Amino acid sequence: MLDIKDLQVTAEGKQILKGIDLHVKAGEVHAIMGPNGSGKSTLARVLAGHPEYQVTSGEVLYEGRDLLEMDPDERAREGLFMAFQYPVEIAGVTNAYFLKAALNAKRKHQGQVELDAIEFLQLSREKAKMLNIDQGMLNRAINEGFSGGEKKRNEIFQMALLEPKLAILDETDSGLDIDALKVVSDGVNALRSPDRAIIVVTHYQRLLNYIVPDFVHVLSGGRIVKSGDKRLALELEEKGYGWLDTNAA
Amino acid sequence: MAQLAEKLQPWLAALDERPRGAARWLQDLRDHAASKFVELGFPTVRDEEWRFTNVAPIASTEFRPAPATKLDPAALATFLYAEAPFRVVVVNGRFSPELSRTSGLPKGVRFGSLATAAAEQADIVARYLGQLADANTRSFTALNTAFATDGAYVYVPDGVVLEQPLQMLFVSAVDGPHAAMTHPRALVVAGDRSQVQIVETYVSAPGQKHFTNAVTEIVAGESAIIDHYKVQEESVDAFHMATMHIHSARSSNVSTHAFTLGGRLVRNDIFAVLDGEGAEATLNGLYLADGDRLVDTHTTIDHAKPHCPSHEVYKGIIGGNAKAVFNGKIIVRQDAQKTDAKQTNRALLLSDHATINTKPQLEIFADDVKCTHGAAIGQLDEDALFYLRARGLTFLEARDMLIHAFAGEILDRVRIEPLKRALEDELYAQLEKDLAEVDAA
Numbered sequence: 297m298l299d300i301k302d303l304q305v306t307a308e309g310k311q312i313l314k315g316i317d318l319h320v321k322a323g324e325v326h327a328i329m330g331p332n333g334s335g336k337s338t339l340a341r342v343l344a345g346h347p348e349y350q351v352t353s354g355e356v357l358y359e360g361r362d363l364l365e366m367d368p369d370e371r372a373r374e375g376l377f378m379a380f381q382y383p384v385e386i387a388g389v390t391n392a393y394f395l396k397a398a399l400n401a402k403r404k405h406q407g408q409v410e411l412d413a414i415e416f417l418q419l420s421r422e423k424a425k426m427l428n429i430d431q432g433m434l435n436r437a438i439n440e441g442f443s444g445g446e447k448k449r450n451e452i453f454q455m456a457l458l459e460p461k462l463a464i465l466d467e468t469d470s471g472l473d474i475d476a477l478k479v480v481s482d483g484v485n486a487l488r489s490p491d492r493a494i495i496v497v498t499h500y501q502r503l504l505n506y507i508v509p510d511f512v513h514v515l516s517g518g519r520i521v522k523s524g525d526k527r528l529a530l531e532l533e534e535k536g537y538g539w540l541d542t543n544a545a
Numbered sequence: 546m547a548q549l550a551e552k553l554q555p556w557l558a559a560l561d562e563r564p565r566g567a568a569r570w571l572q573d574l575r576d577h578a579a580s581k582f583v584e585l586g587f588p589t590v591r592d593e594e595w596r597f598t599n600v601a602p603i604a605s606t607e608f609r610p611a612p613a614t615k616l617d618p619a620a621l622a623t624f625l626y627a628e629a630p631f632r633v634v635v636v637n638g639r640f641s642p643e644l645s646r647t648s649g650l651p652k653g654v655r656f657g658s659l660a661t662a663a664a665e666q667a668d669i670v671a672r673y674l675g676q677l678a679d680a681n682t683r684s685f686t687a688l689n690t691a692f693a694t695d696g697a698y699v700y701v702p703d704g705v706v707l708e709q710p711l712q713m714l715f716v717s718a719v720d721g722p723h724a725a726m727t728h729p730r731a732l733v734v735a736g737d738r739s740q741v742q743i744v745e746t747y748v749s750a751p752g753q754k755h756f757t758n759a760v761t762e763i764v765a766g767e768s769a770i771i772d773h774y775k776v777q778e779e780s781v782d783a784f785h786m787a788t789m790h791i792h793s794a795r796s797s798n799v800s801t802h803a804f805t806l807g808g809r810l811v812r813n814d815i816f817a818v819l820d821g822e823g824a825e826a827t828l829n830g831l832y833l834a835d836g837d838r839l840v841d842t843h844t845t846i847d848h849a850k851p852h853c854p855s856h857e858v859y860k861g862i863i864g865g866n867a868k869a870v871f872n873g874k875i876i877v878r879q880d881a882q883k884t885d886a887k888q889t890n891r892a893l894l895l896s897d898h899a900t901i902n903t904k905p906q907l908e909i910f911a912d913d914v915k916c917t918h919g920a921a922i923g924q925l926d927e928d929a930l931f932y933l934r935a936r937g938l939t940f941l942e943a944r945d946m947l948i949h950a951f952a953g954e955i956l957d958r959v960r961i962e963p964l965k966r967a968l969e970d971e972l973y974a975q976l977e978k979d980l981a982e983v984d985a986a
Contacts (some may be wrong), residue, residue, distance in 0.1 A: 385946070
């Protein structure tokens with residue numbers, strides 16, 4: 297589903313990713329771990345198409361197509377979803393209005409009928425209920441005045457509604473209490489299917505107790521320095537990231 | 546400050562040719578204002594209050610008072626909003642009885658021609674007309690007072706609650722060889738415990754070049770509730786200078802919402818005096834400046850008595866080579882303890898050549914007060930744009946959603962549904978055109 301080859305990325309003239317290779321197949325869950333500043337959030341944001349990064353080398357194929365040639369909105373309509381580390385507050389636009397527009401943009405793009413207001417409401421109620429999310433959130437302005445936990449739940453709610461093929465969670469667990477963490481992981485686990493792939497970017501192993509990955513990759517200094525299965529995450533939890541830097545050097 | 550006498554010459558000639566024959570008190574008011582205007586001349590950019598707005602294009606044009614004309618009733622439908630159940634239509638500064646709809650108003654309510662009221666309700670009109678609007682120090686007010694022969698008049702007796710909005714519709718319709726000017730005047734007197742919604746609209750057909758110099762005085766009695774809307778949708782070639790005064794008595798609540806969508810050179814001065822304990826004022830505004838237009842807003846909220854809250858939110862969308870000016874002054878007098886004044890001013894710049902000069906001005910003489918003000922000027926938020934795009938909206942869809950959200954905060958406060966829809970339609974149609982130009986560039 298996703299094939300990343302020798303991806304090199306700079307931001308403001310500084311090289312952040314120094315050659316990433318990563319292959320993700322449908323049905324798989326990959327965890328990307330690493331210390332602060334290792335480039336793991338950059339990787340997530342580049343995949344989503346954030347304009348502040350320049351790809352200087354390498355390629356990214358998404359379902360065989362050149363992902364880097366696609367605008368951020370086209371990526372989203374093609375089924376890529378990134379849950380933001382810092383979801384943006386937008387006054388004056390309700391979640392419901394925004395998400396209906398987003399969902400219908402995607403449905404239209406994929407040749408499906410657009411949902412009317414009532415159908416959308418039914419669907420969003422169903423998803424909110426499934427995720428144990430307060431439906432009142434729908435009528436509030438996007439993330440405006442939301443607590444950190446509410447913002448992250450809103451990201452998961454959006455993901456559940458948009459049903460992506462490839463979901464990338466950018467440190468969705470940071471700053472969450474255990475209840476919110478369960479909401480987030482239940483939401484992700486509900487989405488797991490043989491047709492979908494999930495990339496979980498996280499600093500801590502804790503989330504991986506709830507979302508059990510098939511593969512774990514450790515990013516350090518802009519490179520993947522180690523890959524393994526879920527046991528690697530436990531090893532990192534035990535030893536910290538310190539031992540990797542010396543290995544990588 | 547005064548200009549060279551020869552520059553004012555055409556204006557002096559026009560002042561001399563003014564029609565006379567009003568009641569003595571009214572004629573004196575006009576003549577006094579005329580002599581004050583001659584002393585004051587036009588303001589220049591050397592005046593602090595006019596630093597960014599050069600009115601030389603007005604001063605140097607030989608405007609003549611717009612002639613009386615008949616307007617086809619069908620023409621009204623072409624304007625943004627003319628559909629209030631009760632309306633007074635003033636064409637080229639003259640009350641038009643055939644276009645107005647004033648029958649069926651509750652007993653004691655007066656809504657009609659200011660000239661007629663000056664004759665029939667001289668005691669009330671003489672008590673208020675020109676009392677708030679200062680012709681001694683303000684050139685355009687002096688000019689209006691000198692020239693205005695008619696306009697709109699609203700009188701709501703004590704305790705009367707009007708269920709339907711009253712619209713004062715000022716139309717400029719000029720097609721003669723001369724540059725034409727109108728000096729519309731409005732007086733609103735709302736008695737104690739009365740309640741009224743007022744829509745004050747200024748319109749002209751596209752392409753018309755004219756000068757509107759309006760003065761409105763609003764007097765709110767004790768516990769009166771006034772919900773006022775000013776809509777300016779004149780031709781983009783028009784000059785529009787407008788001054789509005791609000792005087793608020795104890796426990797009254799006046800809100801005014803200014804929508805500026807037309808005009809080449811537009812200046813709105815609003816003076817609100819909170820002159821009784823517990824009086825509340827809300828000043829909201831939304832303006833769109835594009836092309837080479839200039840939109841200048843100066844507001845003054847004068848907290849003269851204790852326990853008065855005031856709320857002010859102004860937003861502007863500025864594109865092309867347009868300029869905007871926002872100056873929000875809040876005065877808190879020594880007596881006015883427990884004042885709670887909030888002011889917000891935000892502007893969205895759609896192009897690199899669009900500019901705004903903005904300044905909050907707080908003059909606080911009391912010590913137990915809350916005053917907050919904030920200004921935010923800028924382009925659309927890149928992070929917000931990316932967030933919306935990352936969910937599948939195109940750049941244009943995301944941008945439009947953010948702009949609509951920006952304007953929506955003010956539009957949503959319009960409590961007259963058909964007016965709100967008309968404003969939304971017009972604003973978004975204009976924006977669509979402006980944004981298409983931005984995209985083409």
